Amino acid sequence: MKLFIDTANVEEIRTASEMGVIAGVTTNPSLIAKEGRDYATVLKEIAAIVDGPISGEVKATTTDAAGMIAEGEAIYALDPAHMVVKIPMTAEGLKAIKALSAKGIPTNCTLIFTANQALLAARAGATYVSPFLGRLDDISQPGIELVQNIHDIFLNYPDITTQIIAASVRNPIHVTDCALAGADIATVPYKVIEQMLHHPLTDAGIEKFKADYVKVFGE
Numbered sequence: 601m602k603l604f605i606d607t608a609n610v611e612e613i614r615t616a617s618e619m620g621v622i623a624g625v626t627t628n629p630s631l632i633a634k635e636g637r638d639y640a641t642v643l644k645e646i647a648a649i650v651d652g653p654i655s656g657e658v659k660a661t662t663t664d665a666a667g668m669i670a671e672g673e674a675i676y677a678l679d680p681a682h683m684v685v686k687i688p689m690t691a692e693g694l695k696a697i698k699a700l701s702a703k704g705i706p707t708n709c710t711l712i713f714t715a716n717q718a719l720l721a722a723r724a725g726a727t728y729v730s731p732f733l734g735r736l737d738d739i740s741q742p743g744i745e746l747v748q749n750i751h752d753i754f755l756n757y758p759d760i761t762t763q764i765i766a767a768s769v770r771n772p773i774h775v776t777d778c779a780l781a782g783a784d785i786a787t788v789p790y791k792v793i794e795q796m797l798h799h800p801l802t803d804a805g806i807e808k809f810k811a812d813y814v815k816v817f818g819e
């Protein structure tokens with residue numbers, strides 16, 4: 601399973617990229633709004649940092665297919681080598697995915713909460729689907745079952761090439777569960793990358809190696 605970072609904060613993206621652990625980036629209107637910067641400028645800057653798929657979502661105020669197609673083309677044009685157009689799961693969204701994918705523009709269908717929605721997005725031509733496991737957990741429905749079901753369904757039909765980006769990942773256990781469920785990618789906030797990195801025994805081991813070394817060899 602590949603890891604993407606789920607943020608619009610360029611410092612976090614730069615740090616994770618330097619560690620060599622991320623293969624792409626996902627953003628959404630909430631994440632970009634949190635940065636308080638120009639939408640297109642942020643996406644362009646991110647695409648210059650990470651050499652991988654960068655999901656930029658159509659603005660939340662655009663709900664018709666024609667509008668999403670026009671915006672999607674503009675997002676793609678920011679950096680055609682990297683940009684993926686993120687489109688919400690609606691009937692108009694599916695039309696936009698179909699049109700963009702016919703033009704060779706990669707798409708990520710977002711806000712997926714059922715396996716049927718994922719199947720519709722795949723059949724419309726989405727490059728990626730983003731099931732949101734954390735938001736399902738929030739309402740007492742096991743989100744990981746959704747990721748597993750989508751994985752199993754896609755496996756049954758080899759003509760489906762759509763990749764699963766497990767999204768709304770909130771903790772390290774989610775990441776392990778997604779990898780076990782066969783997600784192609786998990787997109788994780790920077791905080792979760794840090795949580796994955798640390799273990800108290802690793803930290804204690806480093807301290808002990810240092811203390812033993814210094815005792816005999818000095819600083």
Ligand code: E4P
Nearest residue numbers: 606626627628735767768769
């Ligand atoms: C996915 O692409 C979204 O950007 C994100 O994972 C949503 O996560 P949240 O439910 O923690 O807001």
